[in-house]
Amino acid sequence: MEAMPEPLPAPATGRDAAERFVADRLTGLYSDEVAGSESFSGGQGAADAALAGFNVAGYASSRSEVWPSPRQGASRLSPYIRHGLLTLPQVWSHVGDKPSRDVTQFRDELRWQEYARHWYARLGTVTRHSLRHEPVGSTSVTLNQEMACIDLCTEELESDGWLVNQARMWMASHWTVREKGRWQDGEQYFFTHLLDGSRAANRLGWQWTTGAGSSKQYGFSRWQVEKRAPGLCGQCELSPACPVEHWPEFDDLPKVEPHPLLRRTYDITAEAGPAAPHRRKTPDVVWLTAESMALHDPALAANPDLPVVFVFDEPLLSSLQLSAKRLVFLVETLAGIAEQREVRLYRDRPRVLLAGHTPAVTFAPVPGFARIAHSLSLGEVHPFPWLSRPTGGSVASFSAWRKGLGV
Numbered sequence: 115m116e117a118m119p120e121p122l123p124a125p126a127t128g129r130d131a132a133e134r135f136v137a138d139r140l141t142g143l144y145s146d147e148v149a150g151s152e153s154f155s156g157g158q159g160a161a162d163a164a165l166a167g168f169n170v171a172g173y174a175s176s177r178s179e180v181w182p183s184p185r186q187g188a189s190r191l192s193p194y195i196r197h198g199l200l201t202l203p204q205v206w207s208h209v210g211d212k213p214s215r216d217v218t219q220f221r222d223e224l225r226w227q228e229y230a231r232h233w234y235a236r237l238g239t240v241t242r243h244s245l246r247h248e249p250v251g252s253t254s255v256t257l258n259q260e261m262a263c264i265d266l267c268t269e270e271l272e273s274d275g276w277l278v279n280q281a282r283m284w285m286a287s288h289w290t291v292r293e294k295g296r297w298q299d300g301e302q303y304f305f306t307h308l309l310d311g312s313r314a315a316n317r318l319g320w321q322w323t324t325g326a327g328s329s330k331q332y333g334f335s336r337w338q339v340e341k342r343a344p345g346l347c348g349q350c351e352l353s354p355a356c357p358v359e360h361w362p363e364f365d366d367l368p369k370v371e372p373h374p375l376l377r378r379t380y381d382i383t384a385e386a387g388p389a390a391p392h393r394r395k396t397p398d399v400v401w402l403t404a405e406s407m408a409l410h411d412p413a414l415a416a417n418p419d420l421p422v423v424f425v426f427d428e429p430l431l432s433s434l435q436l437s438a439k440r441l442v443f444l445v446e447t448l449a450g451i452a453e454q455r456e457v458r459l460y461r462d463r464p465r466v467l468l469a470g471h472t473p474a475v476t477f478a479p480v481p482g483f484a485r486i487a488h489s490l491s492l493g494e495v496h497p498f499p500w501l502s503r504p505t506g507g508s509v510a511s512f513s514a515w516r517k518g519l520g521v
């Protein structure tokens with residue numbers, strides 16, 4: 115193997131060590147003070163414990179509850195699903211085969227995640243643009259923190275890096291429908307903080323809620339707060355003159371010409387990746403990406419004796435300026451792997467660092483992976499753990515996509 119530069123010193127496990135690593139080694143790559151999420155830790159152990167602790171009973175009726183937190187019935191698995199610590203097939207089978215309303219609803223949500231992945235694998239950076247309608251949008255939005263509902267969501271997003279789906283819809287609707295902000299700026303605000311932040315699900319969520327990518331806009335008003343966060347309005351100073359007392363007025367949104375990729379694929383292999391491990395050359399390292407950071411990552415498992423390389427992509431991260439809690443989550447995960455494998459961490463450009471090597475890697479259905487992978491001489495590419503492998507049909511809507519796949 116060609117010599118690699120000296121890696122960063124591997125972090126020890128635990129929150130303090132991860133925060134120190136981010137503060138000392140990743141300066142300039144994040145936007146706020148260094149502090150991990152108040153509610154989630156990274157790592158395979160944390161992911162496995164979250165899945166083991168999740169009981170689907172009661173999910174259908176409590177998934178959308180927002181406040182107080184003991185009422186929330188959402189699974190809270192998303193940060194682990196996002197980074198491949200839990201795969202969708204694994205989470206799907208966790209809830210068993212006994213049919214129930216809870217199992218059906220939960221599996222439908224998993225299918226939304228899979229849909230988001232197919233949608234983004236197909237459309238890539240096209241998803242930066244509104245796909246069906248163009249909501250009116252100015253750039254600057256100041257959320258009114260005197261509203262207890264907005265304050266609650268902002269606080270949870272910025273300190274935990276997570277929100278229940280219902281709260282995300284409130285925020286996205288409020289940002290766009292009432293405050294007339296650009297949905298893309300709201301999406302970036304979420305992406306900065308969400309531990310599960312992915313361009314796939316986040317952009318789909320924003321496009322769907324704001325009407326940019328769906329048939330209508332989602333409305334947010336006091337009614338939902340009273341239903342999903344009972345008692346919160348009683349703590350709100352603005353309650354007597356609630357700014358969201360009534361249903362919002364919806365703009366008549368101009369239509370956008372549908373992108374041809376919504377209906378059919380041009381390159382199914384580029385979208386879905388290999389169906390079986392594809393060996394081109396003998397690999398000399400395992401390249402771990404943020405899409406697949408499990409101890410059971412297929413490329414990692416297939417090459418138990420090779421060093422594992424993870425690159426903090428310097429130009430990308432310095433332009434994204436994510437919240438430090440996202441980086442702390444990744445470092446906690448990497449520190450866990452380093453307990454079992456030789457892990458080499460770098461702050462560099464992946465395509466420069468891995469040039470001259472023949473990495474084994476697990477395919478990731480995102481444009482960033484494709485860009486880097488094309489410039490490298492990959493040794494082995496392992497299949498992405500799809501719930502349903504893409505087949506090239508329509509991704510124009512969730513129902514059209516399901517119909518195309520026959521699921």
Ligand SMILES: Cc1cc2nc3c(=O)[nH]c(=O)nc-3n(C[C@H](O)[C@H](O)[C@H](O)COP(=O)(O)OP(=O)(O)OC[C@H]3O[C@@H](n4cnc5c(N)ncnc54)[C@H](O)[C@@H]3O)c2cc1C
Pocket residue numbers: 177187188189190191192193195196223224225226227228230277278279280282283286304308310311312313315316317319320323
């Ligand atoms: C504006 C907006 C932004 C969003 N941004 C993201 C994001 O960046 N990353 C992300 O993973 N999800 C995103 N979602 C989807 C959803 O809100 C989260 O997946 C969910 O709240 C995560 O919490 P949970 O794990 O408890 O989910 P649960 O409700 O318990 O669902 C289980 C799993 O199903 C998947 N899922 C559930 N709902 C959706 C959905 N609507 N779209 C896609 N997958 C879903 C997730 O993987 C989730 O972990 C967004 C939704 C909206 C409306």
